Amino acid sequence: MDQATDNRCPATAGEAGGSLFSWQALGFTGFLLLVFVGVPVTFGRLPYFITVLTNAAVLSFISLGVWITFSIGRMNLAQGAFALVGGYVTAILATRYGISFWVCLPLSGLVSAVLGALIGWPMLRLKGVYFAMTTLSLTEAIRLLALNGGDVTKGATGIVNVPPPGTIWIFGRMVVPPFSSADPMPYYFLAAGMLALGLVAVWRLSNSRLGWVFRSLRQNEDLATSIGINVAKYRVMAFSLCCFMAGTGGAFFVAFQQNIYPSTYTVADSVNFLLYCFLGGLDYLFGPIVGAFLLVISFELLHAIQDYQALIYGALMIFCMLCLPNGILSLRLRRFDGRRNPKA
Template identity: 50%
Template sequence: MEKREFILRVIIAIVFLLVIIPVILLVIQRNDFLYGITSVAILATISAGVWLSFYMGRINMGQGAYALIGAYTTAVLVVQYDISFWIALFVSGFVAAFFSILIGLPILRLRGVYFSMVTLTLTEVVRLIAIALVPLTNGPSGITNIPLPGELSLFGITIIPDFATLQNSKIAFYYLAVVVMIISFAVVHRLVNSRMGILLKSLQQNEELASSFGVNIAYLRVISYAISSFLGGIGGAIFINLTQSVYPTTFQVADSINYMLYTFLGGLAYVFGPILGAFVLYFSWDMLFIFKEYQLLIYSSIMILLMLFLPNGILSLRLKK
């Protein structure tokens, strides 16, 4: 119970900050910081998929590939086929999940460093494919001038207004990113606390033993990997609508590694670890900008120290009573 109460307090604190801060920033016109916390929410959503992969015992270093697939899917559907962003958003997630199933069927048999190395190449492969498919992706030039999300209505009732008609679309993107993040983590939290979550945990500990008890390990691996990629796809879709452009370099290998670092820093034992990890790493990098050429050195040193003294992540901290 103590562990659950601690996590609940952290969740309440993070949600409180993410809801109150943008209102204050909107009043004082700090759109740059508002863009930052919007990005944090998107990055946390993408990293939730990486955390789920860790939960089943796989080190996923290719989440950037599925974010890029989702990004291009939305861009192509919205720009070239004039499909609503709200439809394209879910289609992007399913397209990313579909490709993850095709890729996952052979590579999910691999374990440890072998699986990691294969997934590490995925982002670069997707980038090269995006460059080659010029008729669809416009090659290295990318797709620009992506329109803002339009109105979402149901039975003539406007549920979400057209972002282009709003005085400040950044606040709308912020709430969109936060709502998607909350829903994503709620789904992942429910999943790991369900029967399927228990079975996934068994895969992390001993796949042979789980298989001997009749667990369909191949099915579980593919389904969980598809869910992970779905989160990457919708995260990428939201991000490129925020920036209104997508290029083959929008999501790179370095981004895939960062998603892994967010989960490590927040805490692999905690579902909501990627939220805190993304928040801390994103803004710590910006704050270290004042050190100029020493920025990367200091950043790397801090990361090494955190891994040494907090191997279970920031959420593993406990205050002595």
């Protein structure tokens, strides 16, 4: 293993140094303080900005799933499709059958994960551009299926008036407050909580034996097979986890917006999830989060250039691949770690 790889974050390089672990723990603690204390105190009286941060948090959560598929060496352009599936599962169950959002949320993730396993078993045999193009086609196919879903998906008119998450009472005490479109703060805390749990889960995964297996698939699938690893099983497992996060994030977004349409998640959104990972850094667990928050907040603040969003996103992706192949977070390591290879 070369020096550039060996000095990377343990999330991808597997380095188990105590100092790096301490820095990760410190960074995660700072992240929790920022999202659960800093943001509410600073922006609590600015509902519009809280809404923007809520969107950024749920997009970060979904992008973490894309980061998992990168760990097995696959470029996934179907994340938007499974977010759409999860969103429609929640919308249909909540509006037609009156099922609580708190039941729909994990159920949407499970449906997306099962669908991802069924589709992924044959599809994950493909690699490189072939897999990327297949997943891109899948995103468009799911959108067209929702558009022509008849009474089930309501076609182009979509499903509206999706009820918000209900209050949760435990032993006569309210542990989850009522949700209302007039107050985005409860939604923000829910999105931030999902992001924090997702971050911990993916971090634990990446530092476990399963994470090592995933990385071995990215490096050399033939070698992994030769030492007894069931490559097909672990590929499907990684893809299913990715789809679960997409479906769960899509379910939250539907409850937040209280509607869903076939255009809620498109090919462009799947590309954006990739861009968040590229911009933040594929080698770093916080990469998707940094990329998502940076781009979402930037475009909300710069309304004048929103018409050119697709063009700018494309230019940013090209720039990242040419000039920052390891993302923005790699600049931090180049600055503070003098041992790093300057070509890394």
